[in-house]
Amino acid sequence: MSEPATWQLDILDVQTAGRDYCRLHLAAPPEWRSTPGQFVNVRCDPDVALQPARVLDYADDRPRPQLQAAEVRKRTPLVRRPVSISDVGNRSGGGREIVLLLRVVGPASALLARKRPGETIDLVGPLGNGFDLSTPTDRAWLVAGGCGVAPLVGLARDLVTTGKHTTVFYGCADAGDIPLDLGKTPRKPLRPGEPVAGAAEFPGTQLVVATEDGSLGTRGLVTDAMAAHAAEAGWDGVSLFACGPDAMMAAVADLARANGIRRCQVSLENYMGCAIGVCLSCAVKVRADNAQGWTYKLACQDGPVFEADDVIFERTWEGCKR
Amino acid sequence: MGGLQTVSAAMEIAVGKIRMRNPVMTASGTAGYGPELAAYFPLDRLGAFVTKAVTCEPRQGNETPRLAETRAGMINAIGLANVGLDAFLAEKLPWLRKQDVPVIVNVAGSTVDEYVEVAGRLDEADGVAGIELNISCPNVRRGGMEFGRSEPAVREVVAAVRKAVRRSTYLVKLSPNVTDIVAMARAAIEAGAEALTLVNTLSAMAIDATKRRPVLANVCGGLSGPAIKPVALRMVHDVYCGTARDAGVPLVGVGGIQHGTDAVEFILAGATAVQVGTASFVDPSAATAIARDIEAYLSENGIARAADLVGALET
Numbered sequence: 001m002s003e004p005a006t007w008q009l010d011i012l013d014v015q016t017a018g019r020d021y022c023r024l025h026l027a028a029p030p031e032w033r034s035t036p037g038q039f040v041n042v043r044c045d046p047d048v049a050l051q052p053a054r055v056l057d058y059a060d061d062r063p064r065p066q067l068q069a070a071e072v073r074k075r076t077p078l079v080r081r082p083v084s085i086s087d088v089g090n091r092s093g094g095g096r097e098i099v100l101l102l103r104v105v106g107p108a109s110a111l112l113a114r115k116r117p118g119e120t121i122d123l124v125g126p127l128g129n130g131f132d133l134s135t136p137t138d139r140a141w142l143v144a145g146g147c148g149v150a151p152l153v154g155l156a157r158d159l160v161t162t163g164k165h166t167t168v169f170y171g172c173a174d175a176g177d178i179p180l181d182l183g184k185t186p187r188k189p190l191r192p193g194e195p196v197a198g199a200a201e202f203p204g205t206q207l208v209v210a211t212e213d214g215s216l217g218t219r220g221l222v223t224d225a226m227a228a229h230a231a232e233a234g235w236d237g238v239s240l241f242a243c244g245p246d247a248m249m250a251a252v253a254d255l256a257r258a259n260g261i262r263r264c265q266v267s268l269e270n271y272m273g274c275a276i277g278v279c280l281s282c283a284v285k286v287r288a289d290n291a292q293g294w295t296y297k298l299a300c301q302d303g304p305v306f307e308a309d310d311v312i313f314e315r316t317w318e319g320c321k322r
Numbered sequence: 323m324g325g326l327q328t329v330s331a332a333m334e335i336a337v338g339k340i341r342m343r344n345p346v347m348t349a350s351g352t353a354g355y356g357p358e359l360a361a362y363f364p365l366d367r368l369g370a371f372v373t374k375a376v377t378c379e380p381r382q383g384n385e386t387p388r389l390a391e392t393r394a395g396m397i398n399a400i401g402l403a404n405v406g407l408d409a410f411l412a413e414k415l416p417w418l419r420k421q422d423v424p425v426i427v428n429v430a431g432s433t434v435d436e437y438v439e440v441a442g443r444l445d446e447a448d449g450v451a452g453i454e455l456n457i458s459c460p461n462v463r464r465g466g467m468e469f470g471r472s473e474p475a476v477r478e479v480v481a482a483v484r485k486a487v488r489r490s491t492y493l494v495k496l497s498p499n500v501t502d503i504v505a506m507a508r509a510a511i512e513a514g515a516e517a518l519t520l521v522n523t524l525s526a527m528a529i530d531a532t533k534r535r536p537v538l539a540n541v542c543g544g545l546s547g548p549a550i551k552p553v554a555l556r557m558v559h560d561v562y563c564g565t566a567r568d569a570g571v572p573l574v575g576v577g578g579i580q581h582g583t584d585a586v587e588f589i590l591a592g593a594t595a596v597q598v599g600t601a602s603f604v605d606p607s608a609a610t611a612i613a614r615d616i617e618a619y620l621s622e623n624g625i626a627r628a629a630d631l632v633g634a635l636e637t
Contacts, residue, residue, distance in 0.1 A: 004361060006606065043604065078547050079391055079603050124606065273389045273396065274603035276361070278354040278374075280400045281389035296382055296403065 002033040004127050004276070008120045012097055014113070020104050021147070021179035022113040023086070026121060028096040033126075034085050036133070036155035037243075037267050037305045040100070040125030041080040041275040044108035077108040082272045082300070084150035084243070085126065087157070087201075101150040101179060127275050128304050131155055133162070135239040135263050140164040142205075143222060143252050145171045145244030149179065151267060153201045155241060160204040167195070167206040167229070171222025171248065175215040180207075192218040193228030223251045235259045240308070243267035250313035257309070264308035270299040277301040285312040332620055332627050333613070335369070337572045337595050338491030338516040340424045340451045342369030345589065345628050346613040349576050349599030350375055350428035350454060350495070351400065355414040356421065362606035366422040367613065369595060373414070375430040375456050378440055380406030385539035390528040395549030395578070396600060397526045399540035402430050402462050407440050411447055419449030426452035426493065430459055434482050437469075442486030450490050455483055455515075458497030458522035460544045467522075470497040476509040484514030493574065495519035498550075503557045504564035511569050519574040519597065520561060521554045547600040551578030555591050562592025562633055580608070582615020589616075592633040 013025040086101040104113050115121060131151070140159045142152045149170055159166045172178055181200035190196065195206040196217060209217030210225035218225035222244075230238075240261055242252045249266040256264035273279035282299035287310050294312055297303065333344040347370040353359050355373055365371055383403025390397045405414065410427075418425045427444050431437040437455065444450050457470035457479055469479045480494055494510045496503065498521035507518055523544025528537040536542075554577025566573050575593030579585050580601045588596050601608040616628065625631055 006362065077391065078394060078396055078600070271387050271389050273398065274352075274606075276606055277358045278352055279389065279398065279603055280351075280374075280383060280403050281386075281398065283383065283386050283388060283403070 001035050001038065001126055001130070002031055004125055006122070006124050008122055009098070011115050011117050011119050011121055012091065013117055014115055016113075017101065017179035017181075019176050022102060022104060023179075024100040024102070024112065024115065024121065025091075026098045026100065028088060028098045030095075032088065032096070032098065034088055034098075035126075035130035036085075036158055037130035037151045038126040038128045039082050039084050039151075039275075039304065040098075040123040041127060041272070042083050042100075042112065043080050043122040044077045044111045045122070077111070079273055080124065080275065081108045081112075082127075082270075082275050083112075083123075084147070084267075085154065086150040087154040089154075099153070101147065101153075103147040103179075124275065127300060129302065131241055131265055131267070131305050133158055137237045137239045137262060138165055139236075139238045140166045141226070141238050141240050142166065142168045143171075143226065143240060143242040143244070143248075144169070145222060145248040147179075148242070148244030148248075148267070148269070151243055152241065156202050156205050166204065167208060167233075168199075168202050169208045169210070169222050169226050169229070171210040171225070171244070172212075174211050174213045177211075178209065178216070190217050191228075193225050193230075193232065221251065222248060223255050226252075226255060230259070235261065240264035241267075242308070243269075245269060246313060249308070249311075253308035253311070253313065265305050266308045266311065267305045268299055268303055268311070270304065272300055275300040285314070286310045287312060330617060332625075333617055334627075335594055335629050335632075337370070337574060338452065338493070340370060340426070340491045342424060342595060344369040344613045345593075345595040345616065346585065346609050347426065347574065347595055347597045348372050348602065348609055349597035350456065351398075352599040352602050355405075355410070356418045359602065359606060360421070363610050367610040368423050369613070370424040370426050370451065371418065371421070372426045372454060372597060373410075373418070373428055374404050375402050375428040375459065376404055376407055376410045376440060376444070377402060377430050377432075378407050378436045380404065380409065387537060387539055388543075390537040390543070392526070392528055392545065392547075393549065395545050395547030396603075397528050397538065397543040397545050398523070399538045399543030401540065402459055407443060411443070415447060415449055424451035425449055426454050426491075428454045428456050428495070429483075430456040430462075432462070434469075434479050437479055437483050438486045441483045445487045445490050452491040452493055453483075453487050454493040454495050454519055455480065456495050456522070458495050458499075460497070460499065460523060460525045460542070467497050467499060467525075470506065470522075471500055473505055473509040476506050477513045480510050480513035480515055491516050493517040493519050495522055497522050498553060498557055498577075499525045504560050507561040508565045511565060511571050515571065517572045517574060517594075518561065518566065519576060521550075521557050521577050524550050524553065546578070548578040548580055551584060554578060555587060558588055558593050559591040559635070566592065567633060579612065580604070582612050582619055585612050585616050586619050586631065589628065589631045590633070590635040592635075594629070594632050
């Protein structure tokens with residue numbers, strides 16, 4: 001993987017996905033090397049304010065008011081936002097592209113979703129450790145909730161390429177909440193844990209979906225769908241790779257432990273200030289061989305991928321909190 | 323690393339015994355122990371490097387969440403997480419010493435004795451150009467800010483540490499969470515501070531109305547970023563006019579500096595040098611960009627030396 005640096009990358013394409021997601025396709029620098037599970041830290045600038053001529057329709061050719069980028073930045077979300085690298089691949093016209101998938105949840109992500117092809121994006125990366133793909137088992141089960149599906153796209157392709165039998169489990173609120181291209185074919189009702197026809201993003205894999213309202217796949221949590229799938233397919237030789245909210249990661253870790261899974265890696269979602277290891281905001285409590293039995297590690301440097309058995313998930317009234 | 327380094331006599335300034343090639347330092351807690359930022363720019367582009375706070379024993383810091391973004395700012399409650407004095411001396415300082423930049427170590431403690439011990443051992447160590455006494459951290463239960471909130475307390479800790487700091491330049495970082503910043507500055511100067519850093523973060527909180535809970539696990543934290551710049555600027559101005567100018571004590575201005583013009587404003591208000599903190603989270607090389615901007619300001623305005631700008635506010 002390449003050393004992290006600050007990049008200005010051209011935006012090639014912006015697509016909406018599902019109800020609340022958007023996918024940004026960026027031109028990858030030739031020297032870019034990242035591994036599935038790594039992330040970038042993105043500056044969220046307002047594109048429209050930078051280019052007022054685009055929204056103001058002038059009849060004459062008098063000088064357009066132009067704001068300096070530095071002036072505009074004084075009004076934008078302050079710190080960068082960490083975003084998973086969804087995939088890095090070849091683009092049709094030659095060269096490579098970096099794909100980011102993000103969920104629009106607030107002003108910063110909304111600004112990114114308003115970006116258009118031809119504009120640039122300012123990011124620091126690649127950051128973090130990424131998943132370890134060297135697990136010597138035949139079957140890979142990938143588990144995601146919400147935006148956690150992003151890093152699994154590149155991960156699944158690498159696993160399929162190396163001959164692993166790969167199954168993706170995805171949990172979300174309802175069928176409209178899925179940021180994946182499931183095709184237009186009407187789907188027959190599915191038994192719990194039964195794979196759907198498949199998603200364009202996950203070629204060569206099985207995709208099992210769990211929705212909270214039962215509008216697609218298994219009704220309930222993604223761990224319910226995993227258990228139902230395992231009732232037929234078994235747990236033998238399975239390695240787990242998971243990314244999603246803490247409560248889901250804690251449940252996946254419990255399921256892995258209960259079924260003797262040899263290795264379960266979880267990618268954690270954390271608030272970050274700097275993502276370069278100086279602000280110490282993204283602390284993760286992990287088991288340690290010291291007097292108190294734990295220590296803090298940083299999601300941005302030591303993670304975001306951790307061994308599930310190392311992470312101390314603490315239950316609170318909110319469900320789960322580290 | 324290395325690369326073309328701007329060496330300009332116009333930018334050189336001094337804070338106490340520390341000679342700096344430009345007026346820009348990192349702010350404590352926003353630059354780690356050096357290697358983290360060195361991945362983005364060579365540290366010799368800085369006027370000085372200020373470390374994360376060091377305490378006697380290692381500290382884990384507070385529970386998470388530790389950070390909340392607010393309008394034009396952010397609130398942190400890290401809680402002085404650090405590797406501790408022994409590990410700093412053994413593992414962090416040797417690397418820093420090899421960089422061509424003056425190193426200022428931020429020192430924190432829970433008791434006066436802890437401050438004295440940490441500062442004393444650092445002062446004896448090779449490669450420590452300055453000690454920055456942190457009597458202003460709002461995020462720890464004991465110590466930290468409580469030493470910076472009354473004149474007798476400031477006097478006691480600053481005078482006690484004064485005896486332990488013999489070789490390096492002695493800076494004291496003040497809290498803005500006081501009724502009269504000039505009184506605190508005067509107390510610190512009278513107790514032996516050679517320079518004052520102002521200001522640390524402003525006590526603040528963020529609430530999640532949906533959950534009816536504080537956002538931070540620590541409930542309250544310290545506000546930084548552009549939101550606090552006008553407050554910090556006013557405090558630098560007041561302290562400069564109220565005591566530091568006459569006492570001949572240099573000020574290091576910090577609080578919301580994002581651009582070169584922000585830094586110039588602090589220098590005009592009376593700061594000899596500035597620190598860049600939260601801006602480094604947004605752009606890891608912000609400090610070097612700000613140094614370049616200050617230099618451009620000098621040449622554009624026909625000012626011979628950065629030192630000529632200190633306190634040059636026309637009122």
